[in-house]
Amino acid sequence: MKHEDIVAHLKSRFGADGFATSEFRDNRRIIAQPSNLFAVLASLRGECGFDSLIDITAVDYLYYPNAKDRFGVVYALLDSVSGERIYVKTYLNEPELAVRSACSLWQGADWMEREVYDMYGIVFEGHPDLRRILMPEEFTAFPLRKDYPLRGRGERHNFPVLTRAEG
Amino acid sequence: MAVDLSDSVILTQLDRLANWVRKNSLWPMPFGTACCGIELMATGASRHDIARFGAEVMRFSPRQCDLMIVAGRVVMKMLPILQRIWLQMPEPKWCISMGACASSGGVFDTYAVVQGVDRFMPVDVYIPGCPPRPEQVIQSVIDLQEKIRKTGTLIGKEFRERKASEAPLPLALELAPTETVISPGDFATGTRLRDEGQ
Numbered sequence: 001m002k003h004e005d006i007v008a009h010l011k012s013r014f015g016a017d018g019f020a021t022s023e024f025r026d027n028r029r030i031i032a033q034p035s036n037l038f039a040v041l042a043s044l045r046g047e048c049g050f051d052s053l054i055d056i057t058a059v060d061y062l063y064y065p066n067a068k069d070r071f072g073v074v075y076a077l078l079d080s081v082s083g084e085r086i087y088v089k090t091y092l093n094e095p096e097l098a099v100r101s102a103c104s105l106w107q108g109a110d111w112m113e114r115e116v117y118d119m120y121g122i123v124f125e126g127h128p129d130l131r132r133i134l135m136p137e138e139f140t141a142f143p144l145r146k147d148y149p150l151r152g153r154g155e156r157h158n159f160p161v162l163t164r165a166e167g
Numbered sequence: 168m169a170v171d172l173s174d175s176v177i178l179t180q181l182d183r184l185a186n187w188v189r190k191n192s193l194w195p196m197p198f199g200t201a202c203c204g205i206e207l208m209a210t211g212a213s214r215h216d217i218a219r220f221g222a223e224v225m226r227f228s229p230r231q232c233d234l235m236i237v238a239g240r241v242v243m244k245m246l247p248i249l250q251r252i253w254l255q256m257p258e259p260k261w262c263i264s265m266g267a268c269a270s271s272g273g274v275f276d277t278y279a280v281v282q283g284v285d286r287f288m289p290v291d292v293y294i295p296g297c298p299p300r301p302e303q304v305i306q307s308v309i310d311l312q313e314k315i316r317k318t319g320t321l322i323g324k325e326f327r328e329r330k331a332s333e334a335p336l337p338l339a340l341e342l343a344p345t346e347t348v349i350s351p352g353d354f355a356t357g358t359r360l361r362d363e364g365q
Contacts, residue, residue, distance in 0.1 A: 135279065136244045143278050152278030156243045157286060162250055164289035164329035 006048045029087045037090045038100040050077035056112035058120045062146035069093050101127040119144035186319035190312040191221040196232035201239030203266035206298040215301035220308050229255040240268030242279045259323050264290045267297045286334035
């Protein structure tokens with residue numbers, strides 16, 4: 001579907017205030033509210049033909065100049081028939097760092113949402129198995145947040161030492 | 168005991184025999200986690216053949232190996248597995264830390280990568296490089312063979328002496344944290360810990 005038709009369709013579904021759009025060159029974005037994010041994604045998948053989820057990622061705007069919200073969650077969608085791409089984004093703030101999981105729409109969202117949870121701490125409600133995927137399960141912090149230091153807080157060297165005499 | 172048997176000619180000859188046998192048949196346990204694993208495979212392939220030096224087979228069972236080659240960066244999730252495989256290897260055993268990441272963390276000074284595998288397990292030979300060329304890996308096997316020839320014993324006495332941890336000091340003790348932002352290109356100060364915003 002052409003982009004204007006997509007925007008018109010979403011406007012008829014969610015009203016003109018339900019979402020925002022922005023665009024730069026060929027990068028088109030739909031900025032939804034956390035409350036209607038799942039419905040927007042379902043509409044894009046079911047009615048606008050975006051059948052492929054390319055990636056889910058998140059952004060931490062903690063030290064970003066002129067930022068209004070702390071976290072953004074970004075969904076990259078692809079229409080495999082026409083080759084069109086679109087990005088859907090919502091903004092989240094503490095303490096409600098939760099959105100509905102997209103696993104019921106795309107199976108591939110499973111591990112992508114686990115990675116976003118592991119790195120940022122954003123909870124996906126309705127996810128079948130939301131646990132850490134990259135860091136070990138006992139890890140307590142969320143490493144890609146901007147207030148987490150690059151070298152960590154000593155977790156990487158908190159292991160028993162084997163000497164040659166005993167090991 | 169009245170007679171000190173450690174210098175007895177029979178035992179030293181047995182030591183020499185045991186060293187000769189062991190150094191010429193070091194079967195590696197390839198613990199290849201990343202890019203150095205590819206170079207390790209290249210070292211085992213036909214052009215640079217590590218089997219010429221006795222490392223005939225790369226056994227993937229630790230019970231059948233005597234040389235562990237840690238090739239690649241080791242993350243904190245992998246370290247307990249590495250330690251477990253090391254403990255499963257029977258004596259006598261040696262360890263080669265291949266590449267910059269296994270020796271010191273390499274370019275990856277991050278929250279997840281262990282800054283040198285020698286912080287948590289005993290290493291005998293280090294190979295610098297990113298990745299080291301196969302010739303360097305072969306040289307390290309030759310160096311280990313020299314080490315076994317010079318310091319090896321039949322019953323493994325030299326291992327019992329290594330009771331202390333061979334790790335470097337923790338970074339926080341060596342360098343004081345500073346306030347200013349250090350540019351990444353400054354190798355002398357690039358490992359300072361920064362607490363605010365980074």
